[in-house]
Amino acid sequence: xxxxxxxxxxxxxxxxxxxxxxxxxxxxxxxxxxxxxxxxxxxxxxxxxxxxxxxxxxxxxxxxxxxxxxxxxxxxxxxxxxxxxxxxxxxxxxxxxxxxxxxxxxxxxxxxxxxxxxxx
Amino acid sequence: xxxxxxxxxxxxxxxxxxxxxxxxxxxxxxxxxxxxxxxxxxxxxxxxxxxxxxxxxxxxxxxxxxxxxxxxxxxxxxxxxxxxxxxxxxxxxxxxxxxxxxxxxxxxxxxxxxxxxxxxxxxxxxxxxxxxxxxxxxxxxxxxxxxxxxxxxxxxxxxxxxxxxxxxxxxxxxxxxxxxxxxxxxxxxxxxxxxxxxxxxxxxxxxxxxxxxxxxxxxxxxxxxxxxxxxxxxxxxxxxxxxxxxxxxxxxxxxxxxxxxxxxxxxxxxxxxxxxxxxxxxxxxxxxxxxxxxxxxxxxxxxxxxxxxxxxxxxxxxxxxxxxxxxxxxxxxxxxxxxxxxxxxxxxxxxxxxxxxxxxxxxxxxxxxxxxxxxxxxxxxxxxxxxxxxxxxxxxxxxxxxxxxxxxxxxxxxxx
Numbered sequence: 001x002x003x004x005x006x007x008x009x010x011x012x013x014x015x016x017x018x019x020x021x022x023x024x025x026x027x028x029x030x031x032x033x034x035x036x037x038x039x040x041x042x043x044x045x046x047x048x049x050x051x052x053x054x055x056x057x058x059x060x061x062x063x064x065x066x067x068x069x070x071x072x073x074x075x076x077x078x079x080x081x082x083x084x085x086x087x088x089x090x091x092x093x094x095x096x097x098x099x100x101x102x103x104x105x106x107x108x109x110x111x112x113x114x115x116x117x118x119x120x
Numbered sequence: 121x122x123x124x125x126x127x128x129x130x131x132x133x134x135x136x137x138x139x140x141x142x143x144x145x146x147x148x149x150x151x152x153x154x155x156x157x158x159x160x161x162x163x164x165x166x167x168x169x170x171x172x173x174x175x176x177x178x179x180x181x182x183x184x185x186x187x188x189x190x191x192x193x194x195x196x197x198x199x200x201x202x203x204x205x206x207x208x209x210x211x212x213x214x215x216x217x218x219x220x221x222x223x224x225x226x227x228x229x230x231x232x233x234x235x236x237x238x239x240x241x242x243x244x245x246x247x248x249x250x251x252x253x254x255x256x257x258x259x260x261x262x263x264x265x266x267x268x269x270x271x272x273x274x275x276x277x278x279x280x281x282x283x284x285x286x287x288x289x290x291x292x293x294x295x296x297x298x299x300x301x302x303x304x305x306x307x308x309x310x311x312x313x314x315x316x317x318x319x320x321x322x323x324x325x326x327x328x329x330x331x332x333x334x335x336x337x338x339x340x341x342x343x344x345x346x347x348x349x350x351x352x353x354x355x356x357x358x359x360x361x362x363x364x365x366x367x368x369x370x371x372x373x374x375x376x377x378x379x380x381x382x383x384x385x386x387x388x389x390x391x392x393x394x395x396x397x398x399x400x401x402x403x404x405x406x407x408x409x410x411x412x413x414x415x416x417x418x419x420x421x422x423x424x425x426x427x428x429x430x431x432x433x434x435x436x437x438x439x440x441x442x443x444x445x446x447x448x449x450x451x452x453x454x455x456x457x458x459x460x461x462x463x464x465x466x467x468x469x470x471x472x473x474x475x476x477x478x479x480x481x482x483x484x485x486x487x488x489x490x491x492x493x494x495x496x497x498x499x500x501x502x503x504x505x506x507x508x509x510x511x512x513x514x515x516x517x518x519x520x521x522x523x524x525x526x527x528x529x530x531x532x533x534x535x536x
Contacts, residue, residue, distance in 0.1 A: 001517070002268075037272075037273075037276060038276055038280060039276065039277070039280055040245070040246070040249075040269075040273050040274065040275075040276040040277025040278075040280055041273075042273060043269050043270065043273055044270070085245070085267075085269055085273070087243055087244060087245060111517040112517070113517050113518065113519050113522070114517060114518055114519065115518070115519055115520065116317070116320035116518055116520075117320055117377050117518045117519070117520030117521045117524070
């Protein structure tokens with residue numbers, strides 16, 4: 001089963017960290033990736049730019065309107081994600097707990113929908 | 121295209137024999153497996169251009185042996201450079217190649233490989249990947265495509281599995297007799313998982329996965345040939361054939377799931393059904409009853425009914441009673457509840473569901489809600505059924521199931 005591990009960021013929390021602590025978070029990502037790449041659980045990942053870079057697109061009456069900024073305004077925002085392929089949700093939770101950001105904000109674990117279906 | 125499929129078939133059939141011959145001769149399962157994979161890739165490239173060699177098996181063994189000895193020699197050289205004290209002399213080309221391994225040895229090799237790939241120390245995902253590559257002869261790219269992960273991810277999974285087997289010190293021999301039955305159970309479970317991966321795939325982007333059912337049936341057939349007296353092996357093959365026979369009818373042209381009761385039975389594969397019924401009919405009276413025999417027997421009762429109304433539900437309830445005793449499991453109870461509803465009415469089925477509600481393993485599981493919805497609909501409680509369908513639709517992680525459950529809920533909303 002594949003899971004999306006969504007890393008949430010709160011800049012006000014992150015700013016309270018010292019420079020070393022901030023660097024440690026970045027290093028810890030590299031450390032996190034190594035074993036799950038070797039175990040064949042890592043499917044993909046990306047870090048996302050700050051939402052101040054976002055554009056939000058709406059189509060109304062077939063006309064697209066583009067505005068600056070994110071769709072949902074909140075203190076926390078999605079800062080990046082991992083896609084992992086795990087045997088159990090417990091294992092996915094365990095991996096989420098290893099993501100350094102989980103210590104400051106939170107990591108949300110969501111199953112990825114699949115195309116497999118059983119006849120009912 | 122046709123030739124490619126035939127060549128693929130030949131290579132996949134030869135893969136475990138060639139690997140068995142190499143491991144028997146040189147040890148080194150890990151390196152041998154890589155060498156065989158390279159030889160298979162070379163054959164897939166060269167044979168269509170230059171024609172089949174006189175002995176395809178001999179060609180593969182020779183090419184794979186050469187790769188392996190090259191690899192072992194360069195490993196040894198590296199170890200010497202790195203100053204390792206006891207660089208073991210590799211078994212190399214000095215060892216004369218036996219003219220041809222006896223067929224019996226090749227047969228045992230395939231079984232031994234299967235037991236090795238389904239080593240209990242490995243995760244299910246690793247067992248599946250390694251089995252498909254080392255015994256099935258599939259390439260890493262093919263396996264990765266079937267499981268929708270990047271090739272690098274699958275390659276890692278396979279190499280990690282091989283390291284794990286080496287670390288465990290597994291030798292290239294059949295597991296000793298006292299362990300054999302339990303190990304065979306794991307092998308059958310892995311084959312069953314491979315089948316299910318393919319069977320549950322609907323059309324569209326995952327079409328390649330349907331090839332997995334074909335592979336699972338091919339490998340199970342091979343195990344059945346090697347162990348004809350094992351009732352559970354015959355039964356698993358029967359279960360796969362009887363289930364796969366319904367495949368043409370189980371999805372609508374738009375990819376939607378068609379429930380068993382609404383399937384067009386003319387689309388079912390009669391040959392597969394005949395073969396499955398013959399297999400299970402021979403296996404049932406032969407020995408101790410196992411879970412695959414009961415599941416295959418249930419599938420056979422469904423497949424034998426000319427229409428859904430003709431289904432012998434009394435017999436199915438009896439088989440589920442036995443299955444709950446032999447292999448109790450909440451999923452079995454769910455199916456049992458549906459069968460009981462058909463013989464004794466929906467309320468009797470809903471009563472059985474209470475046992476599942478109390479099971480921690482099934483809390484929040486969409487299939488409990490889906491079955492409850494179905495039974496409530498049978499009982500005529502449209503509103504409660506609609507709510508259960510919606511809850512099941514929210515909880516499932518399968519897109520086709522979600523579409524099906526939403527459609528059922530919408531249908532009830534219109535009629536009520």
